[in-house]
Amino acid sequence: MTASETRYETAAPMARTAKSKRSPFQAAHLFVLPYVVFLLAFGVGPGIYALLVSFSKTVGGRPQLFQAGLSNYVTAFTDFRFGSTIENMLQFLLIAIPMGIIGVLLLSLLLHERKNWFSTTMRTIYFVPGAVAGPALVLIAIFMFDPNVSPFDGLLRDVLGYEQVREIVRERNFPLLFAIIAFFGGAGGWIAIFYGALNGISNEIVEAAIIDGCNNLQLALRIKMPLIRPYIAYMLILTFAGNVQLFAEPQLIGRAPGSTVSAYWSPNQLGYAFAFELGNFGAAAALSMLLLVIGIVGAFIIIRATNLFRTEAGGD
Amino acid sequence: MTIHVLDLTSKRQNPVERLYQRLLGNMSLSEFVLWLLVLIAFGLFFGLPLIWLLLAPSKLDNELLSLPPLSFGSFDNYIRAWNNLNVYDDGALVRWGLNSLFYTLTSLIISVAISVPAGYALATAKFAGRRVILWTTLITMILPGSALVLPLFLEMNAVRLVNTPWSVILPAAFFPFGVYLAFIYFANFLPNDLLSAGRVDGCSEWQLFRYIGLPLARTLLGLLAFLSFTANWNSYFLPFVMLNNSELFNLPLGLKALMAGTSAINPTFATDLPIKRPEAALTGLLMVLPVAIVFIFSQRYVISGALTGGIKE
Numbered sequence: 001m002t003a004s005e006t007r008y009e010t011a012a013p014m015a016r017t018a019k020s021k022r023s024p025f026q027a028a029h030l031f032v033l034p035y036v037v038f039l040l041a042f043g044v045g046p047g048i049y050a051l052l053v054s055f056s057k058t059v060g061g062r063p064q065l066f067q068a069g070l071s072n073y074v075t076a077f078t079d080f081r082f083g084s085t086i087e088n089m090l091q092f093l094l095i096a097i098p099m100g101i102i103g104v105l106l107l108s109l110l111l112h113e114r115k116n117w118f119s120t121t122m123r124t125i126y127f128v129p130g131a132v133a134g135p136a137l138v139l140i141a142i143f144m145f146d147p148n149v150s151p152f153d154g155l156l157r158d159v160l161g162y163e164q165v166r167e168i169v170r171e172r173n174f175p176l177l178f179a180i181i182a183f184f185g186g187a188g189g190w191i192a193i194f195y196g197a198l199n200g201i202s203n204e205i206v207e208a209a210i211i212d213g214c215n216n217l218q219l220a221l222r223i224k225m226p227l228i229r230p231y232i233a234y235m236l237i238l239t240f241a242g243n244v245q246l247f248a249e250p251q252l253i254g255r256a257p258g259s260t261v262s263a264y265w266s267p268n269q270l271g272y273a274f275a276f277e278l279g280n281f282g283a284a285a286a287l288s289m290l291l292l293v294i295g296i297v298g299a300f301i302i303i304r305a306t307n308l309f310r311t312e313a314g315g316d
Numbered sequence: 317m318t319i320h321v322l323d324l325t326s327k328r329q330n331p332v333e334r335l336y337q338r339l340l341g342n343m344s345l346s347e348f349v350l351w352l353l354v355l356i357a358f359g360l361f362f363g364l365p366l367i368w369l370l371l372a373p374s375k376l377d378n379e380l381l382s383l384p385p386l387s388f389g390s391f392d393n394y395i396r397a398w399n400n401l402n403v404y405d406d407g408a409l410v411r412w413g414l415n416s417l418f419y420t421l422t423s424l425i426i427s428v429a430i431s432v433p434a435g436y437a438l439a440t441a442k443f444a445g446r447r448v449i450l451w452t453t454l455i456t457m458i459l460p461g462s463a464l465v466l467p468l469f470l471e472m473n474a475v476r477l478v479n480t481p482w483s484v485i486l487p488a489a490f491f492p493f494g495v496y497l498a499f500i501y502f503a504n505f506l507p508n509d510l511l512s513a514g515r516v517d518g519c520s521e522w523q524l525f526r527y528i529g530l531p532l533a534r535t536l537l538g539l540l541a542f543l544s545f546t547a548n549w550n551s552y553f554l555p556f557v558m559l560n561n562s563e564l565f566n567l568p569l570g571l572k573a574l575m576a577g578t579s580a581i582n583p584t585f586a587t588d589l590p591i592k593r594p595e596a597a598l599t600g601l602l603m604v605l606p607v608a609i610v611f612i613f614s615q616r617y618v619i620s621g622a623l624t625g626g627i628k629e
Binding site: 027028029031032034035036038039041042043044045046047049050053106107110111113114118119122123124125126127128129130131132133134135136138139140143144148149150151152153184187188189192193195196199210216237238241242244245247248252255268271272275276281284285288289291292294295296299 | 341342343347351354355356358359361362363364365366367368369372380381385386429430431433434436437438440441443444445446449452453455456458459460461462463464466467468469470471486487489490492495520521522525546550551552553557568569571572575576593596597599600603604607608610611612615618619620
């Protein structure tokens with residue numbers, strides 16, 4: 001054994017352990033640092049801040065932490081508009097979520113039945129309205145619900161018997177209308193995602209099922225659907241979180257000719273009113289906390305019920 | 317010999333039968349018709365509103381009522397509607413469009429620059445705080461974002477950024493979903509052996525990311541850019557709360573101002589402005605068109621991106 005060989009044999013492992021133990025550790029921290037700053041400043045920070053404000057009162061323009069006790073919550077939850085905003089949101093969720101999940105599942109399974117130019121074209125047509133959101137979406141919706149200008153005038157007039165947009169755009173119909181609007185703008189993206197997930201199912205599984213005598217319906221419901229379950233759970237969580245925060249739709253749809261709408265239709269609108277019309281940031285923060293809690297509880301119920309993050313937790 | 321016979325029979329099948337076979341596959345005729353009808357019906361549901369939007373500015377306001385909904389008026393009317401729109405607030409529409417572009421692209425660049433390295437590190441290295449960051453990311457990702465808008469306003473107010481572009485750009489650049497996607501992507505598609513090999517060859521951690529991680533992440537970058545762009549292009553509640561100077565509005569806020577302050581969608585609203593339904597439709601079209609074009613070309617990123625969510629069989 002020569003001297004140089006010895007040096008090589010001892011030095012190399014030392015250098016390697018030093019690198020793999022120390023430098024990746026430091027580098028990884030540098031890689032995540034900017035994100036952690038944003039996470040604290042725009043995610044965790046505002047959440048904690050809202051929590052603090054919700055228990056604070058303002059005296060002479062200066063916030064007094066923890067001086068309000070639960071009074072902000074009492075103010076928000078006993079407001080005469082609070083009950084109806086929650087009721088409106090629940091009605092909307094009860095329609096929008098089943099409509100979204102069933103519609104997206106149905107369409108992605110149907111599209112996946114055949115891969116040809118027709119299904120590809122249809123998939124693209126479903127996908128493109130995802131480009132529309134917020135005021136533009138409400139604008140289009142108002143036109144679509146107006147029998148006088150809508151391309152669906154035949155359906156609205158002859159089948160459903162509506163003559164004027166104000167007969168359709170009225171508060172009683174809002175949960176359904178908002179659900180239709182949400183489906184129009186949101187379904188295509190999820191269809192593409194579900195479609196991608198369906199593509200990931202191995203052919204062997206499908207062929208085995210066909211040999212075992214599965215018909216198309218059984219194949220879709222018993223084989224394909226369970227295999228894309230994580231995506232279904234994921235859509236449930238995100239549409240739930242998205243739907244809880246309805247704001248632009250109820251704020252703007254009342255602009256339709258002849259229709260009226262309460263300025264406080266959704267909890268989010270009420271929160272906005274507390275903050276910017278009444279200057280009561282404490283009560284607004286209490287409402288924010290309520291929405292956050294609803295969002296977190298809803299997400300965790302769905303995660304627990306579907307084992308959504310099993311793979312990630314397992315990979316830890 | 318048997319093969320030869322089989323060959324002959326398949327050739328004898330007449331073309332109509334073969335076409336029939338190809339169309340129907342394993343479906344019965346009634347199943348096939350139902351399949352076709354359902355897909356076409358939804359095709360109309362998703363397709364007609366946008367086609368209508370494309371055609372509406374080609375007509376005058378009264379023509380929207382008198383002509384068939386999907387008819388085409390004339391090209392001149394697009395220009396007329398555009399000129400009418402520019403009367404509003406001294407050409408505010410162009411300013412709003414530029415604002416939208418500026419906010420959206422700046423947020424996009426910052427968010428991608430932040431989330432890709434973060435997702436990479438979370439997927440490839442085990443370091444102190446990793447679990448906390450992952451869980452916090454998952455939680456912030458599924459929160460109703462607008463619940464944070466009011467506290468964000470207070471925060472921005474405290475640092476005197478309210479009513480500046482940064483009050484919209486910075487919160488929008490926080491993109492936990494992007495970090496999560498990047499994490500999943502690198503965890504699934506970047507073999508650790510590859511990184512180990514690079515380390516043995518003397519690559520620094522930055523070089524590993526630059527020359528191994530990033531080149532593998534092209535699909536991911538496309539998907540992230542797409543998601544960030546579409547989310548922020550249509551951003552409404554955040555700028556609505558943060559900005560009250562109409563000079564700073566983005567297009568969604570501008571459209572809201574148009575809808576509220578003119579007879580854009582409500583013909584009974586009394587105003588002297590020449591902004592009526594065709595002008596409103598044109599504004600909507602100008603907002604939708606850029607994203608719609610991006611959408612048509614990025615569908616494959618979304619579809620292939622779904623696989624990064626990884627059904628592990």
